[in-house]
Amino acid sequence: MRALVWHGKEDIRCDTVTDPEIEHPRDAIIKVSSCAICGSDLHLFHNFIPAMMPGDIMGHETMGEVVETGSDMRGKLKKGDRVVIPFTILCGECDQCKRGNFSVCERSNRNKGMAEKAFGHTTAGLFGYTHLTGGYPGGQAEYLRVPFADATHIKVPDSMPDEQALFLSDILPTGWQAAVHCDIEPTDTVVVWGCGPVGQMCIRSAVLLGAKQVVAIDCLTERLSMAEAGGAITINFLEESVIERLNELTQGKGPEKCIDAVGLESHVSMAQPDTVYDRAKQMMMLENDRPHVLREIIYVCRPGGIVSIPGVYSGLIDKMPMGMAMNKGLTFRTGQTHVNRWTDDLIRLIEEGKLDPSFVITHTENLSDGPEMYKLFRDKQDSCIKVVLKP
Structure with a gap:
């Protein structure tokens, strides 16, 4: 598949990489329909956030269609579901998740020891955001593996276009x-x-x-x-x-x-x-x-x-x-955002016409144009405020 890959400071490339596979019964694979470049991605682009490694896939604002699931979806997700993927990975079962503090999930960061040294305690795993938060491949790609997918997803109605739904992943909540x-x-x-x-x-x-x-x-x-x-x-x-x-x-x-x-x-x-x-x-x-x-x-x-x-x-x-x-x-x-805590209220506001988050989009481009769009976004050229990428 194609994906935007970090190779070092200010060096993002559209590479061909290995397709993701199911690794755990609670995983799902998403075929990405839309993804976006976030302002916090620029912190990685500038190498201000530690623990990025060459070959890491970027991106944490992603949505698409479920094309494959693990064997333990607990009745919550199935092939064909249209979903937004929150940037925070949540297990849904630890003490913090039970309190709705999803961005500090105690189980989803697979580099827990590294996070504890940096932060004092672990925080949640994040998509496409350094090995301090798990080193998970991000969603600026054609496909995305979602860990704990039965909890880490937001179902959106078919009547809601990608442009309105996508930002439920991060910037809107x-x-x-x-x-x-x-x-x-x-x-x-x-x-x-x-x-x-x-x-x-x-x-x-x-x-x-x-x-x-x-x-x-x-x-x-x-x-x-x-x-x-x-x-x-x-x-x-x-x-x-x-x-x-x-x-x-x-x-x-x-x-x-x-x-x-x-x-x-x-x-x-x-x-x-x-x-x-x-x-x-x-x-x-x-x-x-x-x-x-x-x-x-x-x-x-x-x-x-x-x-x-x-x-x-x-x-x-x-x-x-x-x-x-x-x-x-x-x-x-x-704090990082407890995305799923706010989902129901925000979807209702969108459906009622009180909020249309698509207003922020200034550029929609192909995924392959991602490296150039990172530079355009960084330099604030062409009145660029928000970039959406289509794989």
């Missing part, structure tokens, strides 16, 4: 969870840093959950225009002061709820000296991530507020104002 973590009240100002695909889903989720006003921060015109179309007040941080504008919008009190949809690769700007400092330390391997957004959030967030962090961080960060965070009494909520 990620944006929704980030907004839910904010405990939004009708009097709240919710601010979203970063208007990429996840940020766009955060914006629409916050609007649906009833925020008084939603503010979106970015520097790319096309992203800010999309955010404005979704109901947000926009701030271009290269053209105006984020702090001054947020004080103006909140009568000097600061926003109650802040969402970091940027993560470890904050934009580097001479107008923001800490971003230059972070980039220099990152290049010298003295710091993993660039946490400018987190610093700014801690500074502007209203005392007693909530900071929600869907943006991916990989390791150590420097110069964090924890004294400020503690004295302001801020609550932090983080």
